[in-house]
Amino acid sequence: MTAISSDFPSAPALPKWIAPVLLLAFAYGVVPLIGSSYLFEAILLPFLALSLAGVGLNILTGYAGQVSLGSAAFMAAGAFAAYNFNLRVEGLPLIGSIVLAGLAAAAIGIVFGLPSLRLRGFYLAVSTLAAQFFVQWALTKFSWFSNDSASGVIDAPRLSIAGFALDGAIGRYLFALTIVAILTFLAHRLVSSQTGRNFIAIRDNETAARIIGIPVLKTKLLAFAISSFIIGVAGVIWAFAYLRTVEPAGFDLDRSFQILFIIIIGGLASMRGAFFGAALIVVFPLALSRLGGFLLGDLFDSGVLDMSQRIVLGALIILFLILEPDGLVALWDRVRRRLLFAWQST
Amino acid sequence: MIADFDYQFFLEVLTGGLLSGVMYSLVAIGFVLIYKTSGVLNFAQGAMLLFAALTFVSLVERGVPFALALVVTFAIMVAMGVAIERTVLRPLTNKPPITLFMATLGLSYIIEGAAQLIWGTQVHGLDLGIEDVPLEIGGVLISQFDIFAAVVAAAMVLLLSLFFRYTRIGLSFRAVADDQFAALAVGLRLPLIWATVWAAAGLVALVAGLLWGARLGVQFSLSLVVLKALPVLVLGGFDSILGAIVGGLLIGASEKLAEVYIGDYFGGGIESWFAYVVALVFLLIRPSGLFGQKLVERI
Incomplete structure (x- = not known):
């Protein structure tokens, strides 16, 4: 990434925290005022849940290099755990059941992460x-x-x-936004810590990592645990804030692939990548159905929509792998640098 | 418990399991072919299987004779193999294997979508003209169809091994599987070989698709047999045809036996994950499968 940037002057030296803080201020201050309930129910809530799941999987796959095809299982574990803690533990506040649900998902993650101690790759x-x-x-x-x-x-x-009810679309949006913001911030801190560097070392060369003294087994299990914790909480948001029902059917293999696609399209080993990818995955079917309906009229029924969605999604994955392996994030950075360059030379 | 152990019944379950294991092997062999020569775990194998079966059935339903439909479908599978090599694999040469795996994941979405967009999503029946009447052999009831499938699978494996052993292109397959760079250095044309091997995998997908399709009906869920083949691959090793066969038999048998004898303790329906657990437990003992090549780690 740094090699490319030599062509262009680097961005003006704004502190790195400016952009996320402005974005959060916008998301808290402006979006609730101007958004319609369709925007919250159909776009922002699934977007937030899937972004968080993407952040979780990115820690495991993007940073620690362990490919997982079971993310939806950890979402399901989180959602059901939260439901059961909430139901069965008298007087437990909602936040308590969400944290416990994350921990339950993490425990399951550790169990299914055990094979990673001996297996790798496929x-x-x-x-x-x-x-x-x-x-x-x-x-x-x-x-x-x-x-x-x-x-x-x-x-x-x-x-x-x-005691403060968050039933409306805006309330649930703010609830999801807060959790996603906090967890993403913590995840960001984690990957820039020594633990995060250990993850990357294991991804890049496990044997070398072992030789420089990184506790490989412990670190791998830690990656599984943290990733599953985050994905589990994402499952809680998905079930509690977005769908408002808890059912296993929504957490199938297709959901796991969807989360994997999010981080491939968005950009592996990047916090922003999960958000870019999730935005695309959520908005693209809606856009496709509008576009198809507009171009083909009645021919474009839900069956055709479903199939063409699969085809376009598959093609997108392959295109990204071939043309932009670092994902939307890399694309975004490049466009931004070009724009800045054009702006500065005028 | 032991006293009234029904030996006859046990044998019946075991044979049923072994024979359904053959069906798993059939799918797994398609994976092995591609993995051996190009190091790609082709997740789209299930989608190819669906595509082949759906194309064949739709042609037959439109009045195309059986043999012609078979030839046409095979031609389409070959064309598809060549196209995949051109558009997906070639631009991704020298990328890490896991990237290629994800590309085949995308590929499976495209093929599944295309198959159903072209031929529709309804369930088709497929009649291969084999009656599914149980035969009694040595007091054990065996499905006639299962025996047919086993014979077809055996014939295909025999054909493939003869092909690998005695033809020139088979020899170059083995050279590429052994060492890609050395193969390239002695002048083998890798793109051609990869295209051929994808075509061969298309053939395997066609055969497996017809057998599975006759069994389950040709419909979307056919592409999910890939999920049955994956534990077989893990058990047998990704790069061994023998492993795919033995793994298939082991998984098939243990799955059926477990469902019948211990399934009740778990509330039934354990078939969806039992194969994975068997494969996992086995892997913890032998991390590269039964017959897989042992990886040597270098820095």
């Missing part, structure tokens, strides 16, 4: 599928998890913090 990727199938099976099979509900679909509890 063998590991395939073994993470075990998590996907096992968790989904367990949640459907044992009705205890869904409080013996006949349909397996359960209503999420109402969101409220310190």
